[in-house]
Amino acid sequence: MNCGREDFLGGFVLLLTVQTVVSMVIPNATHLEAMLERYTDKDETWWHSKSRGKRAISHGDMQLILDLHNKLRGQVYPPASNMEYMVWDTELERSAEHWAHTCLWEHGPAHLLTRIGQNLGAHWGRDRPPTFHVQAWYDEVRDFSYPYPQECDRYCPYRCSGPVCTHYTQLVWATSHKIGCAINVCYNMNVWGMIWAKAVYLVCNYSPPGNWWGHAPYKHGTPCSACPPSYGGGCRNNLCYKDDGSHMHYTPETEENNYVEPEPEPVRSHGSHYSDQSVSTPSPNENIERNDVTSTSQMSQQVECDTRLRDQCKGTTCNRYECPPGCLYNYGKVFGSGHYDMQSSICGSALHAGIIDDDGGWLDITRVGRRQRFSKSFKNGVQTQAKNQSANAFTVSNVPVKAITCDTTVAQYCPFKKPVRHCPRLYCPRNCLYDSYARVTGSRYYSDNSSICRAAIHAGVIRSDSGGYVDVMPVDKRRQYKGSYQNGITSEGLQNPPGGKAFRVFAVI
Numbered sequence: 001m002n003c004g005r006e007d008f009l010g011g012f013v014l015l016l017t018v019q020t021v022v023s024m025v026i027p028n029a030t031h032l033e034a035m036l037e038r039y040t041d042k043d044e045t046w047w048h049s050k051s052r053g054k055r056a057i058s059h060g061d062m063q064l065i066l067d068l069h070n071k072l073r074g075q076v077y078p079p080a081s082n083m084e085y086m087v088w089d090t091e092l093e094r095s096a097e098h099w100a101h102t103c104l105w106e107h108g109p110a111h112l113l114t115r116i117g118q119n120l121g122a123h124w125g126r127d128r129p130p131t132f133h134v135q136a137w138y139d140e141v142r143d144f145s146y147p148y149p150q151e152c153d154r155y156c157p158y159r160c161s162g163p164v165c166t167h168y169t170q171l172v173w174a175t176s177h178k179i180g181c182a183i184n185v186c187y188n189m190n191v192w193g194m195i196w197a198k199a200v201y202l203v204c205n206y207s208p209p210g211n212w213w214g215h216a217p218y219k220h221g222t223p224c225s226a227c228p229p230s231y232g233g234g235c236r237n238n239l240c241y242k243d244d245g246s247h248m249h250y251t252p253e254t255e256e257n258n259y260v261e262p263e264p265e266p267v268r269s270h271g272s273h274y275s276d277q278s279v280s281t282p283s284p285n286e287n288i289e290r291n292d293v294t295s296t297s298q299m300s301q302q303v304e305c306d307t308r309l310r311d312q313c314k315g316t317t318c319n320r321y322e323c324p325p326g327c328l329y330n331y332g333k334v335f336g337s338g339h340y341d342m343q344s345s346i347c348g349s350a351l352h353a354g355i356i357d358d359d360g361g362w363l364d365i366t367r368v369g370r371r372q373r374f375s376k377s378f379k380n381g382v383q384t385q386a387k388n389q390s391a392n393a394f395t396v397s398n399v400p401v402k403a404i405t406c407d408t409t410v411a412q413y414c415p416f417k418k419p420v421r422h423c424p425r426l427y428c429p430r431n432c433l434y435d436s437y438a439r440v441t442g443s444r445y446y447s448d449n450s451s452i453c454r455a456a457i458h459a460g461v462i463r464s465d466s467g468g469y470v471d472v473m474p475v476d477k478r479r480q481y482k483g484s485y486q487n488g489i490t491s492e493g494l495q496n497p498p499g500g501k502a503f504r505v506f507a508v509i
Helices: 032-040 059-073 090-102 130-143 166-171 346-353 452-459
Strands: 007-011 014-020 117-123 178-191 194-207 289-291 320-323 339-341 361-371 391-397 401-403 425-428 445-447 468-475 484-486 502-507
Touching: 059 130, 059 166, 059 178, 059 401, 090 178, 090 194, 117 130, 117 166, 117 178, 130 166, 130 194, 130 401, 130 425, 320 346, 339 361, 346 361, 346 391, 425 452, 445 452, 452 468, 452 484, 452 502
Parallel strands: 289 484, 401 425
Antiparallel strands: 007 014, 014 117, 117 194, 178 194, 320 361, 339 391, 361 391, 425 468, 445 502, 468 502
16 A cells, blocks of 8 residues: 655755655565565566676665664654664565656555665755755654654554655564665656656665554664664664674775865855854853855866866865756867876766766866876767876766765865865755754854855855755865854854864855
8 A cells, every 4th residue: 555645855966756656454474575576476577677797776875874773763753672783685676666667656566565675765956966856754753753652552553744654654663673775877767757868767665665554663672772673782873783794895995186276255244143042152351253155166167068078176175067958969079098198088988988878967077197198999879089198187076975964074075185086975964953062163264063055054055953964175284273153053263273274165056
């Protein structure tokens, strides 16, 4: 029975939609392995997916989804006594891949819906990591009231004050300890009567399924105090955990190093003040600015289709670019294959490398020094030229995206080093103004022990009530940091800091 409900969630230029399955209670429900055997033994065309030469989801996205699920499951309130650590399941991934490739905006396949849980998400427009959808599912917690045992007279009430909370309850269902997801790009996908030309479709399947009517998603109590015996008393980050090497783990993708240059001043607008009762009021003799700030300054440059790399890097960050749509037939000259001459078109090189397509998109540039020669090749619709002389070169790569917490700092995540490396594009959760008291030191330039997300709110790059994406540029240490009161956050001032580095934070539009 599908009792999920769909809703649009706004996010910059994209529309986000999510769904979930609500399962009926089936007394004789079997384990996932038996269910899969039941269907794979039959000659049913739904299971015959395409070759697995390329996975349904990247290892990086797998780890992002898995890590965020376990992080969110470990921080539920009231605390859970039986919340199980979630692991990746390749059979669930395989079934999710099949459904993602149907490009149908509905739950399925029908014969599996009583045996698995399922959350769906889709977006179009700007790139968004899969964690954007996962966080949206979890954020339904704001409308969900946990049914305590004293309220459960045989069956627990379903306590949701919003339009839907079943995405959240499936995500935190204590016994759903297996997950497998897939991502597919669907062309001309019909989403409630609207045709999305290029939708990114995320399907996550869970086992055992959650959302059983009349039951709470987990047991309230001291973390790990009611774990199943099979876990042998193991506990990790408030989750029942079996430390026997059985938990699948994927190594995160690494980022390359790069040189970056300073950015110009951000745009400020003065207006009414916000108040934050969680911070102390500065003394009158401190040099504190009190204003409401909005910054639309971006680290990534918007370039034309034929813009050459050598034409850029004059007083800007020089490593992250945004290409417009329609460059496949207007990309200018490109020299090289894999390693491109500095006189090459940025967008043409990205097209050739398969980092973007004709719809445009973001990319990162890494300078790699001199190459003795550059070879020509034809890839992804782009013909490059050869060059038989030594010249400086660069490579192109995807813009990595990572989800962080309100307390994450640059010193922990992406400290300044020479040569300066790429920092991933970071996603800050909602409500870091009130959900965290992590320190912020500086204004415009922040000490690298400052909270990234709270610094972004202070700088006016994101709003606390919505969170969002930010770009971070690590820089060398500063001689001083100026404190100020902006957007509800009082940052600290610091003269002659003894050590540590600094960073800038930028909007993603």
